[in-house]
Structure formats: C-alpha cells, structure tokens
Amino acid sequence: MILIIGGAGYIGSHAVKACIDKGYDVVVLDNLSTGHDQAVDPRAIFVKGNLGDESLLKKIFLQHKIQAVMHFAAHSLVGESVQEPLKYYDNNVSATVTLIKEMLRHNVKRFIFSSTAATYGIPDAELIDETCPTNPINPYGRSKLMVEQMLDDAAKAYGLSYVSLRYFNAAGADESGKIGEDHDPETHLIPLVLQHLLGKRESISVFGTDYDTPDGTCIRDYIHVTDLADAHVLALQQLLEEDQVAEVYNLGNGAGYSVKEVIETCEKVTGLKANVVIADRRPGDPPRLVASSEKIHNRLGWKPKYDLEAIIQTAWHWHKQHPNGYDKE
Template sequence: MILIVGGAGYIGSHLVKELVIQQEIIVLDNLSSGHENLIDERVRFVKGDLGDRETLNQLFSEFPIEAVMHFAANSLVGESVGNPYKYYYNNVSNTLTLLDVMLDHEVKNFIFSSTAATYGIPETSLITEATVTNPINPYGRSKLMIEHILEDFHQAYGLNYIVLRYFNAAGAHASGEIGEKHDPETHLIPIVLEHLLGKRESISVFGTDYDTHDGTCIRDYIHVTDLANAHILSLNALLEEKLQTATYNLGNGKGYSVKEIIDTCEKVTGVEANVVLSDRRPGDPATLVASSEKIYHELGWKAEYDLEDIIESAWTWHNSILVGSSN
C-alpha cells in the first residue's frame, strides 16, 4: 500500500489516476489547495495534514504502507517571498514530522516532488542534475533543504529516496476527468486558455528581445501524465531495491518559447489571442531547459507528449470545466 500525501492536488491526482491501476493507495490531503473532486474514487481518502503526528501514526499503524510519495508542499514563488514562515513550516517542518513517523514505523521508501526552483538562475541553459543548486526564493530553498535532509537521513537511518525535480508541468489526463486547477492561476498555458475561453481580456508577454529564436523566453514544459509515469518508475525502482537514492530532472529536453505556446494554443483552439507586449520581468532567464538523460539511462523514462498533445489535453479539460459550471 502506498501513502500519497497531497494526492488531491494537480500532479498528485494525476499520479493517483495512473498508480491506482497497480497499487492500493491512501491519499492524505488537507484540501488547502487540493480538490476532493480530483481524487480517484478507487482510493482511500483521509482529510488531514502531513504535520499531524496523530493522524500519521494512525495511518501507519492501521495500514501496511510500503512507501510514501510527497506532493503536499506549498509552491507559489511570490507567496513564499511574502510569507516565508508558511513555506518553511509546511515544506520543511511538516515534512520532518512525516519522515520521523515513517521511520518510527520502519517505512523507508520515499519519493519527493522537488522543483527546478532549486537551481535558481543557472548560468547554463541546459540544466543537468550536476548543475549548481542556488535557489533565489524561500520556496526553492525549502525544497533544497528537504533534499539535504533526505541525504542525511539515508546515511544515518537507512531511508531510501528518489528526488524528482520538475520543470513546468502542464496538460490534463487523457480521460478528461482531471486537470490543472489553481487559485490563483499562475501558469502560462492555463492562463492563455482561460483568455481564449473569454475569462481574461488579454495575455501579457514579458519581454520580446531575449537571445532566443523569436525573442521570447524559452521554458521546458512536460505533460503531467509523463510526470506521473516518472514517479511510478521511481517507486518501482525503490520497491524492487534497484536503487537506494537518486535525483532526477524531469523535462522534455528542448523547451518551448512563450510565442510558441501562444501560437499552439491558437492553433488547437481556433481562437486568436489578444496579446499585450510588456517589459521583461526582473530575474527571468532567456532559456531554462532540463536534461533528462540521467533518468532515461537509469530508469528508461522520457517524455512522450509534445506541446500540441499538452495543449489539446488542457483545452479538453478547460472546456469541461466551462460546461460543468454552466449546468
């Protein structure tokens, strides 16, 4: 049985949708940013907090949990700057409580959802796992702290773990039943699609004079189902004792520009966007792309979905929300 903490969120719910085919699952989520209607009906759901020692002890005592997958971090960069206490308390302190209870119950397999924010603003445009980590905000620092803690816990207590550093997750499940749902929405693809659905007057492009092929920033986008599959491969590697520790980047390896995102959204939807050109935002690098060669060579994982696949799935999901809200 697998405990998924934060399984009612965007990425966690997609992982559940794929993993429930082969594993029994318990989802623990406080629903502060997750949504109960995203949870697959085949799993056991417990509303609770990853820092609630009593709830955790009850779960580990009652169920034969073999591994924990952690998706329950706060993850808004701007909010982390304005309210760092929230991020260090939940992302670090509460995770320590979870790890402590795991060890008390001799559960020693842990999958950690980390982030490209651990790299900060790297000097290289192609980021490997060997790229220097230098986070520039409390969110990124909180994630990197847990990475260091996991390394120490492996050495001291025999905790086995895999760290997965995401770049830009996007898209929705092929079933159309779950997708990206944030409040507030801060991600480019859903923002563009919300605009094309008439929910926003325009979309802004921040900077058109970068040293890229079309002058706009390039970022690495990966379909959320590809992310889910990487987690499943990582979990199986731990359960089958093929690995004790590893850190992997998850991206598509090439990246897409802001203009390409907008153009592809227009192509998929058949709707023209009202684009407002704005100045650069401070600290935005021209290009951030992940190398995922390491996880490909070690676990055989690579991104299967391209940009058009991502946007078509997201468009299906956003239209289903619109239809649902009008009924």
C-alpha cells in the first residue's frame, strides 16, 4: 500500500493513476485546498485531511500497511511565497516534519519527495544537472531545499530511504482526457494559452522579448505530467528493491522551448490564432532553464516520451473536455 499525499492535485493525481496501473494499492490523503476530489482515481482509498494532522496520520498508518509515502502536498506559488513566507514554511517544512516523524514511529522508511527546479535559483549553466549549486531565490524554493536537507539528515540518523525529484515545468494531461491541469489561479504558460484560445482569456502576455535567446523570449524545459508520474513509479521500485537510497534526480526534457515556440505550437495544435500582448520582463526570470536528466536515465532507465507538440495535444484534449475545470462543469 502506497500513501500518496496531495493525490487529488495535478501531478499527484497522475501519480496515483500510474501507481494503480502498475498494480500498487493506494491511499490518497488530500485536504482539497487546491486539489479536486474528481481527480482522484476511483480505485484509490481517499482520506480528506491535512498533511500535518498527526492524529490522522497515525490512524492511516495503523489502518493500512503502508510501504512508502509520496509527498505532493506543498504550496507552490512563487509570488505567494514571497508575500506569505510563513504559510510556506508552516506547510512545506513544519507539516513535513510531522509526517516524517509519524512515518518513523510506524517504521515506514521509504519516501518520495516532490521537489522543484526552484531549488537551483538562477543557475549559470546551459544544462542544469544535480551537481549545480542550490541557491533558491524565493521562500518556495527555500522550503523545498530545506526538506531535501532534512531528508538527508534523517537518512543518516534514522535510516530513512528517500528519492527527491526536482521537476522542471510540468505540463500536459493524461491521454484519457479524464484528469488534467486545473489551478486557481492558473500561472502556467500552456494552460494560460489554451484557456485564451478557448475564449476564457482576452489575450496572452509575453513578459519580455529582449532576452539573450534565439527569439528573445525565455526558454524553459517542459515535461509531460505522465512522464513525471512514470518517474515516481521507477523511484518507488528503487526504494522497494534497494536497502538504503538517498538520491536526488532532475526530471526534465533536456530540451528548452521558448515562450514564443510554446504559443506557436499551441496555435498549430488548435488551429487558432492567439492575441499576444508584449509586457515588461518579470523580475527574477532567468533567460534559460533547461534540465539534464541523464542521472535518472542512467540509474533508473527513465526517459521522457512526450515532446512539446504531444504535451500540448494532450493538454488541449483535456481543456476542450473541461473548459471550466473540474468543479464548474
């Protein structure tokens, strides 16, 4: 039995489906503050509650034979983390301490952590690998790095076995079109463009066209959410097969796409023309963030299957079927 915390969220719901499809039994814990109960695979056991609820965690560990825990339940808006840092340290760090203590009390020592490229800050590297210095520039990134450091300490002190997965830009949707991306507010480029092309937004803003990149717009690494979910299953298998694991892996495509390329690909997939508005640069936006995922490829055989066009095709399939998201249909 796998406990997936945040399994009603965007990436978590895809990981739940991937685990069940591979034959694992799953318990989902989610407070539905940003997740959706409709996103939870009906084959999973669903418990509504908070990551930091010690008594509820105890009950789950007593009722179910949990082999491993996946943690997707962090707050994740960079701007909000700057405005409300204590909210982020409380949920992302303190509540995770509560979780790990309860795991150890019940001798559950396998942990997969949903981390982020924000732990790197603004690295000076064409391809970011796991040896790049971690220097987060906002409370969100710092909260994730704090948990990574805590996991390393817990591994040495208590024999905790963990894999920390640093995502770049998650995108796309399950090919079934039944689960996908529905955030409020939405901050990610691909769903923003597709919502605009569906008539839900008047225009799409491009923040800066004078970066030192081929077309002047920022370059980012987009990774399909199903590829991310598959990486979690591989990490789970590593934890179940090896005695002691303490690993950090990047999850990215290894190829960057500019903001302009993303918009043009959305137009190509949908057959619709976007109304693009040029805006000022946003502070702290690096020109290029692209991951090397060679480490997880070499160790676990993981390789992303979806390119940008396929990512957008699956996202478009989801948005057309759910133009108002899960809750508002």
